[in-house]
Each structure stands twice: as C-alpha cells, then as structure tokens.
Amino acid sequence: xxxxKALKIDVIDNVATLLDDAHSDDIVCVYDKGGQAVATVAxxxxxxxxxxxxxxxxxxxxxxxxxxxxxxxxSGKISVGDHVHIHNMDSARGRGDLDGGD
Amino acid sequence: MSTFxxxxxxxxxxxxxxxxxxxxxxxxxxxxxxxxVRQAQMTRGIMHHQGCCQLPPDLTRVTDALIxxxxxxxxxxxxxxxxxxxxxxxDRVFAEISASGKPVxxxxxxxxxxxxxxxxxGTDIVRKMAEKLGSLQRVETPLSEFVMxxxxxxxxxxxxxxxxxxxxxxxxxxxxxxxxxxxxxTTEFIGAEHILRRRAVSPAVADRITDIVNRMEHRAxxxxxxxxxxxxxPGNIRGGLSSIEEKSLGAIVKSGTKPIQGVLEYTxxxxxxxxxxxDCPGREIEVLTAMAIGGSQCILFSTGRxxxxxxxxxxxxxxxxxxHTYRRLEGDMDINxxxxxxxxxxxxxxxxxxxxxxxxxxxxQLTKAEAxxxxxxxxxxxxxxxx
Numbered sequence: 235x236x237x238x239k240a241l242k243i244d245v246i247d248n249v250a251t252l253l254d255d256a257h258s259d260d261i262v263c264v265y266d267k268g269g270q271a272v273a274t275v276a277x278x279x280x281x282x283x284x285x286x287x288x289x290x291x292x293x294x295x296x297x298x299x300x301x302x303x304x305x306x307x308x309s310g311k312i313s314v315g316d317h318v319h320i321h322n323m324d325s326a327r328g329r330g331d332l333d334g335g336d
Numbered sequence: 337m338s339t340f341x342x343x344x345x346x347x348x349x350x351x352x353x354x355x356x357x358x359x360x361x362x363x364x365x366x367x368x369x370x371x372x373v374r375q376a377q378m379t380r381g382i383m384h385h386q387g388c389c390q391l392p393p394d395l396t397r398v399t400d401a402l403i404x405x406x407x408x409x410x411x412x413x414x415x416x417x418x419x420x421x422x423x424x425x426x427d428r429v430f431a432e433i434s435a436s437g438k439p440v441x442x443x444x445x446x447x448x449x450x451x452x453x454x455x456x457x458g459t460d461i462v463r464k465m466a467e468k469l470g471s472l473q474r475v476e477t478p479l480s481e482f483v484m485x486x487x488x489x490x491x492x493x494x495x496x497x498x499x500x501x502x503x504x505x506x507x508x509x510x511x512x513x514x515x516x517x518x519x520x521x522t523t524e525f526i527g528a529e530h531i532l533r534r535r536a537v538s539p540a541v542a543d544r545i546t547d548i549v550n551r552m553e554h555r556a557x558x559x560x561x562x563x564x565x566x567x568x569x570p571g572n573i574r575g576g577l578s579s580i581e582e583k584s585l586g587a588i589v590k591s592g593t594k595p596i597q598g599v600l601e602y603t604x605x606x607x608x609x610x611x612x613x614x615d616c617p618g619r620e621i622e623v624l625t626a627m628a629i630g631g632s633q634c635i636l637f638s639t640g641r642x643x644x645x646x647x648x649x650x651x652x653x654x655x656x657x658x659x660h661t662y663r664r665l666e667g668d669m670d671i672n673x674x675x676x677x678x679x680x681x682x683x684x685x686x687x688x689x690x691x692x693x694x695x696x697x698x699x700x701q702l703t704k705a706e707a708x709x710x711x712x713x714x715x716x717x718x719x720x721x722x723x
C-alpha cells in the first residue's frame with residue numbers, strides 16, 4: 235500500500251501536518267519543506283488531511299512545536315503516531331477560564 | 337514598470353472601480369438605500385448596522401469609518417442617506433468626503449417627507465451621478481498608487497502552508513513596486529507577536545504591536561472562558577488547527593517579509609507606502625471594511641475551508657489553499673493555491689499568477705465574488721455597547 239504523506243515544517247517540530255487522510259496503522263512518510271523524507275511513523279488512529287501527527291512521545295506539559303514555534307502544550311500523554319489536536323493539547327493564550335475574566 | 341488601469345480621482349488617488357456609493361449614516365436609513373441602489377447601475381450601498389444609541393467614542397469611530405469608505409478611490413460619487421436624528425456627525429461626513437473633490441449629495445428622510453419621497457429623490461440624484469461617472473475612462477497607473485488589503489478567513493491547516501505564503505509573496509512584490517499593503521486581524525497575532533515585533537521599523541512600533549495584541553487578548557478573556565471555538569473557530573478546528581497560536585503562526589505569513597511601518601487604528605489610513613498593520617478583530621465583515629476605510633482598491637483573501645465573501649465597493653480575490661476545497665467551490669475561488677499542497681506548482685509560481693490576476697482585477701476584470709453578486713455584507717467594528 236502506498237504510504238501517506240505529512241509535512242514537517244521546521245527541523246525542531248515535534249508534529250507533522252498530514253497531506254493525505256491517514257487511517258489507523260497507516261505508514262506515514264514525513265517530508266521536510268525541501269521535499270526530503272525525514273521520518274516514517276505509523277499512525278495510531280485515523281488522522282484527517284491537515285491534522286497533526288506526533289513525531290515523538292510527549293508528557294503532559296510538553297511544548298507542541300510547529301513552524302519551529304510553540305503552538306500549545308500537551309494536556310495528556312502523547313505517543314509517536316498519535317493524532318495531536320484539541321483532545322490532547324491546550325492553548326496557552328486567551329485562557330479567560332484560567333484567569334477568571336474581569 | 338508594473339501598472340494597472342484605474343479611474344483617476346480629484347485628490348490624485350486612483351480607483352479600481354467607479355461606483356456611486358450610497359451611504360446610510362445610520363442603520364435606520366438602510367431600507368431607503370437598498371431601494372435606491374436597486375434602481376441604478378454602478379451603485380453600491382453600505383449596509384452597516386451602526387450610527388445611533390452608541391457611546392461617543394463609537395459614534396466618532398462610525399463617523400470616521402463612513403468618511404473613509406466615502407473617500408476610498410473606488411467611489412466616484414457619494415450620496416448620504418440620513419434619517420435626521422442619528423448620533424453620527426452627518427455634517428462632518430459630508431464635509432470630509434467633499435474635501436476629497438468628489439461629488440457628494442445628501443437626502444434626509446425626516447426632512448424630505450418620508451421613505452418613498454427619499455427613495456424618489458435619492459434615485460434621481462444617483463441616476464445623474466452614474467450617468468456622469470459613466471463617461472470616465474481608465475488611465476494607466478503605476479502600482480505605487482495601489483493600496484492592497486489582506487484578509488484570511490475560514491482558515492484550515494493549508495492556509496499557513498500555501499494560500500498565505502502566496503499572498504506574502506504578492507505583498508512583497510507590491511511593496512517593491514512602491515505600493516502599500518495593509519494586514520490586520522490582531523486576534524491572529526496572538527502567539528506570533530514576537531515574530532512580528534522583529535519586523536517593526538522601530539522599538540516604538542514593536543511596542544505598539546505588543547500593546548494591541550494584549551488589548552485584544554484581554555478583551556477575549558474578559559468573559560472568563562477559553563477563547564477556543566470563538567478563535568480558532570469550529571471550522572478552523574475541523575480543519576486541523578488546534579490553538580490560536582497555531583492559527584496565528586500560519587496567518588502572519590500572509591504579510592510577507594517586509595518591515596512593518598506602523599500600527600493603524602481601525603479608521604486610520606496609511607501615511608505612506610510599505611507594510612502596515614491595522615488593529616481589528618478577525619471576522620470577515622469588519623476586516624474587509626477596515627481595508628476599505630484604509631483606502632484599499634483591492635483585497636487578497638486567503639481561505640482553506642472556503643469563504644465566499646466580497647465587499648460592496650472593493651473587489652476581493654479569493655486564494656484557496658486547500659485543493660479539495662478549490663475543486664468543491666470553484667465558483668467562489670479565484671486562485672488555486674492548493675497546487676502547492678499537491679506539489680504541482682511552487683509558492684512563487686502561484687504568487688506570480690495571483691500578481692497578474694490582481695493587476696487584471698484592478699483594471700476591471702470581475703472577481704468570482706463580484707460575478708455572483710456577493711457584495712452586500714459588511715459592518716463597522718465598534719468597541720462599546722449599544723445603549
């Protein structure tokens with residue numbers, strides 16, 4: 235079966251963006267912006283086009299890095315190949331719920 | 337030299353369109369405006385919902401916004417429709433638009449004897465204005481006269497990878513031609529403000545960027561909830577964006593790489609060429625209005641999930657980053673930047689296609705949104721309550 239494609243935007247990123255729909259156990263080939271294959275991971279669940287796949291394991295509180303920048307923190311334990319989204323990562327900004335509001 | 341063909345105005349500015357713009361100075365006049373614009377070619381109504389029972393800073397803001405829309409070079413002539421008792425300073429709107437040298441007239445519903453009489457009088461005025469404007473010919477104009485607006489909406493994970501880099505490419509090119517570029521959506525700087533700060537022309541401009549982001553974030557937090565689902569939106573989240581930081585890092589790419597000259601308030605216009613930030617929230621109708629107020633003659637709009645919006649007086653070119661969306665919504669999307677995602681063309685190649693399309697639209701070619709008449713929705717962003 236043909237492997238699915240994902241893009242790792244910056245060399246320090248710990249997630250990659252799916253460029254195909256992936257299903258559980260699919261082999262995902264991760265490319266950098268220059269088109270070079272840099273890693274291969276097995277998808278642990280269905281991950282839709284445009285969504286993120288974990289390139290390494292992350293403990294709760296680990297910075298999720300995309301574009302070479304922090305986009306949030308792991309809110310649950312994340313394993314290689316996991317779908318990384320709102321169920322297991324939190325934003326650190328605009329959090330009126332933590333701040334208590336006005 | 338790169339040029340476009342536009343309509344020269346008395347104040348030296350050049351329009352990409354040649355409209356009679358009919359402006360209600362308060363929401364209560366909208367239905368009269370709607371009837372007038374249905375009766376004449378080349379007319380556009382500005383169907384906002386503001387202008388009365390607002391606190392003084394907002395009334396000043398709405399007054400300034402209407403002046404900006406009237407002064408935009410895509411307006412060749414302006415008719416104001418007033419109810420007669422609103423909070424907007426109608427005399428100042430009339431005086432400041434007139435000062436730009438274009439014909440301005442006014443109909444006041446309470447003075448002329450009601451709705452049908454106002455429609456009759458307004459229609460006569462607009463018809464005569466349109467007849468006169470119709471004889472104006474386009475002239476070849478350098479792109480240094482162009483003010484480009486930028487917007488991204490209904491974003492997904494492709495926006496930051498294809499459509500926004502394409503717009504960034506065009507923004508750099510317009511500035512190299514001596515033109516002006518405005519981008520905004522302060523909410524979508526949250527988590528990326530440190531990158532924008534580095535591009536500010538001075539420490540004072542960098543601090544202003546931090547200030548407007550803090551102000552917007554505080555506003556978002558004021559209800560004591562997580563802003564997620566307000567921003568990023570449910571559609572953004574379905575498209576793979578998990579946090580405002582992630583959305584912002586993809587969004588700021590649309591501003592290209594040039595130095596940031598300054599930060600503009602919502603009703604301000606740039607004072608010179610180059611790249612400018614306009615402080616505004618992220619919703620389509622208020623952002624497109626902000627660009628029109630800033631004097632923009634055309635807006636580049638990136639989308640991933642498929643946003644159809646146009647604007648009454650300013651053509652809006654859609655650059656779609658998601659190849660699946662492009663195929664589904666081809667009737668609404670002008671440029672397929674999804675080719676970048678599918679490895680068929682480079683960002684630079686789609687950037688060049690967009691630059692050429694932009695010059696054609698500035699010279700009169702219709703956008704997809706204009707072709708399907710999606711050109712009515714707009715509003716003015718205000719800060720305080722309606723009271």
